[in-house]
Amino acid sequence: MTDHEHDHHAHEHAEGASERWRHDGVRVIKGDRLDPNTAQTPGMFRQAAINHARVGAQKIWAGTVSIEPNAKTGVHHHGALESVIYVVRGRARMRWGERLEYVAEAEPGDFIFVPPYVPHQEINANPDEPLECVLVRSDNEAVVVNIADVDPVEAPEEVYWVDPIHKRP
Template identity: 30%
Template sequence: MASLLPLIQDILPMILPASVSLTKAADILPPEPEPSEAEGASPAVRVISRHAIVDKTDRMCASVLILKPNSSSSIRHHGEQETILYTVSGKGALLSQPKGDDEEPQRHELGPGDFAFIPAWTEHQAVNESEEADLHLVLIRSGGQPVEVNLTDWGGEQVKDGPNR
């Protein structure tokens, strides 16, 4: 019986095909601020993370990460998930875990159309040092739900409070 399981998993999608799932950009991306809001006294959000495709399969999920000018994500890793990062627009850098205690993080320049592979458990940080343009990234991860573990520093403890994205 156990030998039939792989065969059933291969044939079942042909018999009962799944439907396409679509997430519209308007449902992910934040609206452009009104001129009065952009000049308001409250500080603007500098890093925006939105899930695009989640829980549609247990094999992968997708998120969008937008970094405003002069901002960076937290230092983080994605647990056991492997990640492919795609740069949609803007220029920035992907910093990855330093090899030694006295070393600087490895720097990988990012531009439109660039891909990066981030292995499981690898600490990294996305950085936008631009003065005027947003950095738009798409992250495709193994697993049905994104895992984001924010850290206090390179090799640091997990951040206990705050957003988990």
């Protein structure tokens, strides 16, 4: 192949790749165009931004949730999925453990990590305003395993969300 033929072939390849990236590249999902066709819980309103149906995502789900004042989920876990919750507005209270024996709270700007198979309950800790969060899960399938036979402890142990290099407040 001559240099001219190689340059022409590379140009054709680049044009094809460019056209492919136009449709299969970066996607921007406008905040007012989220999809409410997702699992809902009384007192909560979830909307999908990123999932397989909307953008072809294979390994991730992302969206928003608005939780009414004093609303909470039942006790559940998400199977093998990892979840991240980013608090945008309000105050989130998370309870977790076999008997919901641990509790921690998060406020705007805080991230919450929920490991696989951890029984937990999400609560809007504010009686007067909604809790607004962004959710990201490590798979596109919405796995929710409800746990009906949990006998919650009455006064959960408070756990500070810190890492090994940061001390308790």
